[in-house]
Amino acid sequence: MSNYQVIDLESFPRRNYYEYFMATDTTFEMTVKIDVSRAVEKCKDESISFYAYSIFNLTKSVNKIPNLRYAHKNQQLVEWQELVPTFTNFNQETELFYSLWLEELTDYKSVDCEYKKLIKDYANTTDIAPMEDVPPNVVNISSIPWMHFEHFSSHAGAIKNNLTPMITIGKYEKVGSQLLLPVNIKVHHATVDGYHVSLFFDILQREMKR
Numbered sequence: 666m667s668n669y670q671v672i673d674l675e676s677f678p679r680r681n682y683y684e685y686f687m688a689t690d691t692t693f694e695m696t697v698k699i700d701v702s703r704a705v706e707k708c709k710d711e712s713i714s715f716y717a718y719s720i721f722n723l724t725k726s727v728n729k730i731p732n733l734r735y736a737h738k739n740q741q742l743v744e745w746q747e748l749v750p751t752f753t754n755f756n757q758e759t760e761l762f763y764s765l766w767l768e769e770l771t772d773y774k775s776v777d778c779e780y781k782k783l784i785k786d787y788a789n790t791t792d793i794a795p796m797e798d799v800p801p802n803v804v805n806i807s808s809i810p811w812m813h814f815e816h817f818s819s820h821a822g823a824i825k826n827n828l829t830p831m832i833t834i835g836k837y838e839k840v841g842s843q844l845l846l847p848v849n850i851k852v853h854h855a856t857v858d859g860y861h862v863s864l865f866f867d868i869l870q871r872e873m874k875r
Contacts, residue, residue, distance in 0.1 A: 667802045668746040669738065679856070681801075683742070686855035688825050694851040695859070696816045697866045701837050701846040704873045713773065715837075716752075717780035719846075719873075720806055721773045723832055724750045726869040727804050733865065735856040736828050738801065742856075745802040748830075753807040754784050756791075763787065764794050766803065805831045813838040817849040828853045 674680050701715075704722075708715045727733045727748055734745045751766040765783050770776055787795050809817070813836045821827060835847040848869065850862060 667800050669743040669802070672735070672742040672744060676741065676837055677742070681824065682858075683855045687826055687852070691854040692827075692851060693854055693859075694818060694849055695866075696814070696847055696849040698840075698845040698847050699866070699870050699873055700843045701873050702842075702844045703875070705726075705844050707875075711774075711855075712801050715762065715776045715778055716808060716810070717777040718773055719808075719834060720750050720752050720767065720780065721770060721776040722750060722869060722872040723806055723834075723848075724804055726772055726865055726872055727830055727832075729868055730861055730864055732857045732861040733804070733830050733852065734802075734803065737826065748804040749800055750806050751799065751803045756788070756789070758789075759791065761791070761793075762807075763792060764792050765796055766799055768800065770834050801831060803831060807831075807833045809833065809835050813845075813847075814847050817847070819851065826855065828856055831856075 674683070677683065701719075704718060705715060707713070708718050721739060731744060734748055736743055736745060749766060749768050749770065751764050753762045753764050755762050765787060767779055767783070769779065783796075817833045817835070819831065819833070821831075831851040833849045837844045837846040840846075848866070850865060852862060
């Protein structure tokens with residue numbers, strides 16, 4: 666589903682901020698470590714992929730914040746009704762990653778099933794984006810499961826004023842009594858402030874503790 670509403674800039678509450686940061690093309694990113702002790706236990710008990718469960722909760726958390734659902738379409742600012750995840754997976758033989766996407770995120774169990782089907786279907790792909798017709802209303806999710814990082818930074822300079830959120834997660838690691846997962850999110854300052862990113866991490870932490 667890719668429904669959206671066009672934003673009327675004349676009445677847009679953050680119009681001045683939007684125009685200022687569009688002109689400067691300012692992005693920012695933040696890395697926070699999330700306690701995933703309960704999530705890891707849940708996934709093991711229910712034989713669910715932790716990555717699939719993370720994709721479900723990351724997308725669910727993003728969708729609860731309107732500022733993370735803004736985009737440009739037909740040279741207009743729009744707000745998507747919901748975002749769907751693109752996510753990277755790794756080909757062990759070629760040591761190359763590829764990007765897939767999920768559309769129906771009704772619950773974490775159905776996401777787990779669809780995720781496992783997709784990675785099986787595309788296990789031998791040599792294409793960076795083997796699935797056709799990628800939806801325009803996406804949040805980009807990638808994983809670096811071999812490393813527990815303190816910060817991660819990426820810069821896609823080809824697309825100016827790109828409002829699409831980009832999320833990267835790392836390897837969870839035991840710190841004291843907790844399993845901590847590094848989560849990095851990159852956003853555009855024209856539509857997102859530190860307040861909205863803080864809300865995202867608060868929501869994500871609650872979802873991963875369910």
